Amino acid sequence: MNIPKKLFLHAPNVHVGGGLNLLQAFYGAAESSIDFEQLDVRAKAGLKAGRAERHWVRPTLFSRLAAEWRLRNRVKAGDAVLCFHGLVPLFPLKGQVTVFLQNRILLSSDSLKSYPIKTRVRLWGERLMLKAFARRIEKFVVQTPSMAEQVRGFLGEQTPVVVCPFVLAEVDQADVSAEKIYDFVYVASAEPHKNHQKLIAAWCLLAEQGLHPSLALTVPFDTALSFQIEELKRTWNLNIFNLGQLSPGAVGALYDQSSALIYPSTTESLGLPLIEANARQLPIIAAELDYVRDIVEPVQTFDPSSRTSIARAVRRHLESDEPAQLIHGPEVFLREVMQ
Structure with a gap:
């Protein structure tokens, strides 16, 4: 008898901004299909309850490691795993793993000096993980063609990448009567x-x-x-x-x-x-x-x-262009020097 494969949603560290908005949009469409989920505890107020077995992940090293180990032990051959947080799993998994990559910073060798030291170390480690474990991934999903190009530039031309942009199914209608307060x-x-x-x-x-x-x-x-x-x-x-x-x-x-x-x-x-x-x-x-x-x-x-x-x-x-710089002859330059 064929056992239906399960969908595992792994989304630690997705708790704010555009990442949370996309997770909410995805969850609204996929809630009935998800069998097991690991979510950031800081997103608790923004995510409704579903039918899946749910585990909350705290923003600590121990909690993140425990979530990775739990995932490793629960996923079976044929199961589908969606890593919504953009990182590859720490441990090899028996199922088919899809990574939703949203962070271009992980795909670059650019300097991280503008970030706090703790963030710098984390991003450096995540870049190394991505490079080292990318071969374990069935496919990467990104939102734009230029992101796909950057993935292949960082991980190799043969990297399996799918471009599949999505946002909320419905966009709120603009309030045309609203007063314009800000330029x-x-x-x-x-x-x-x-x-x-x-x-x-x-x-x-x-x-x-x-x-x-x-x-x-x-x-x-x-x-x-x-x-x-x-x-x-x-x-x-x-x-x-x-x-x-x-x-x-x-x-x-x-x-x-x-x-x-x-x-x-x-x-x-x-x-x-x-x-x-x-x-x-x-x-x-x-x-x-x-x-x-x-x-x-x-x-x-x-x-x-x-x-x-x-x-x-x-x-x-604002239609308030500054005039172009007037170009002088050498005589004007000489007068400036001699003044």
């Missing part, structure tokens, strides 16, 4: 790759040039970045409003209150705010990077490593 909005957490530093530096440059466009941010209040934002606001009289971490419903309302989305992140597997803003027909000013053009057509783009480029894109969108 720009950036929905992002405080991680270094979200590139708030360059964005705020661009706003300081605009203030120096006499422009003060309004900008809404969603940086958690208890972070060093949030304190830095407040300090720079006072120093440069910036028209920036940090609203803290918001619920999905509040984010939707924030889009409706904003005239444009600005998106300077240096790396994304998908960029969910780009999709959400595009669904609301919000103009998008974004980094000129592959992940952006995988999913949207921005109205303006910029070099995310340059505050000048960001500021110029903002000015173009």
